[in-house]
Amino acid sequence: IEGEKINKNIVTLTRFLTEEQVKHKEATGDFTLLCHALQFSFKSIAYYIRRATLVNLTGLAGSSNTTGDEQKKLDVISNDLFIEAMRSSGKCALLVSEEEEDVIYFKDAKNARYAVACDPIDGSSNLDAGVSVGTIFAIHKLADDSTGCKEDILKPGTELIAAGFTMYGASAQLVITMKGGSVNGFTLDQALGEFILTHPNMTIPKKRAIYSVNEGNSLYWEDNVKAYFNSLKEGQEDAGGKPYSARYIGSMVADAYRTLLYGGIFAYPADKKSPKGKLRILYECAPMAMVFENAGGQALDSKMNRMLEVVPQHIHDKAGIFMGSYDEVEKIGNQISAGVTGG
Ligand code: P6P
Secondary structure, eight states: OTTOOOOSSOOBHHHHHHHHHHHOTTOOSHHHHHHHHHHHHHHHHHHHHHHTTTTTOOSEEEEEOTTOOEEEHHHHHHHHHHHHHHHHHSOEEEEEETTOSSOEEOTTOTTOOEEEEEEEEETGGGGGGTOOEEEEEEEEEOOTTOSSOGGGTSSOGGGOSEEEEEEESSSEEEEEEETTOOEEEEEEETTTTEEEEEETTOOOOSOOSEEEOOGGGGGGSOHHHHHHHHHHTSOBGGGTTBOOEEOOOSOHHHHHHHHHHHOOEEEEOOOSSSTTOSEEIIIIIHHHHHHHHHTTOEEEOTTSOBGGGOOOSSTTOEEOEEEEOHHHHHHHHHHHGGGOOOO
16 A cells, blocks of 8 residues: 555454464464454444544433443443443353443353453543543453352452453554463454554563643642652653653553553552542453553552552452553662552
C-alpha cells in the first residue's frame, strides 16, 4: 500500500490466542472462545466511543451506578454490551461489573469454567472531554468443584488466569497478559476489524523520573505519603539534580498505559478522605497489578503489601495502589514503610 510500511509478520489477536492455546495440550478451547467474546466487546465499545459525540451518546443517562457515579450513556451501553458478550460466549459462569451492584450469574452457561471482573468504561467522567477511557478486565478460573459462586472471584490476583485493558484513544490499544506470561499489546485496525500485535513482550523501564498522582488529594494524604511525593520534587542525585516530572490524566487506563511504556510511578493512595482508597481491587487494582508485574514492574497497596496478594471481602472493595517501574516502587517501599499507614 503506497506509503504504508507493511508489517511483514502480522500477528492478529485471533492467531495469538490460537498459538497460545496449542501450547497447552490440556486446553479445551474455552478460554480462547471467552477471549474472542472479550475482543468482540472491545471492538463494539470502540465503535460506540468513536461515534459518542456524533450521536450525542455523551452526557448523563440519568441513572447512577453502585458507587454513586452518575452513569453516562456510554457507561450503560458498554456495560450491556459486555454482559451480553459474556453471556453469549457460554464460557463465563459469573461476571462482576463496576456498573452492577451484584454478581451476574449466567445459569445457562452449563460448563462455563471462568469468572470475569470488568470495568466497562473506566475513566468515563473524562468522556465528554475526549480523554482516553478504557475497559479493564480480569479472568479467574472456577474451583474444580464449583459451578460458579462469589468465592470464585473473591480471590487474590496471584490466582488470575489473565488480565488486561483496552484503552480507547487515537486507536484502540489492547494490553493483555496471562498467568506467568508476558505482556502483549495489540492495536485495533479499524479497517480490518482486527487487533494486530504491535507491542510484543512489553517490559516497563526499570526506573523513570515521572510520577502520576492526583495532587489535589495531598491535603488528605498520610504524612509519609506527603513526604514521599515531596521528595520527588527535590533535585534527584541520580537524575542530574533534576526533580521528577508530573503526569496525571485522571483515567487509570491512560495513566497506566503511559507508565507501562515510559516508566515511572502511578499512585492512588488511600487517604483520610478515602481510607480504603478509591480504586476497586477486582477490576482496577488487581488486573493492573498483574500487567505491571508481568512487565517487570511492581504494585503495592497502601500498607505496602503486594497488591496481587490482597484478597477482597466484597466485590466492590477498594485499595490504595502504587504501581510502576520496579526501582520506583522499591523507593516507595523503603520510604513509606518507615511509617506504614493508610487502608
Ligand atoms: P480522581 C476514574 O473515575 C477513576 O476510577 C480512574 O480511572 C482514575 O485513575 C481515578 O478514578 C481518577 O480519580 O479522584 O483523580 O479524579
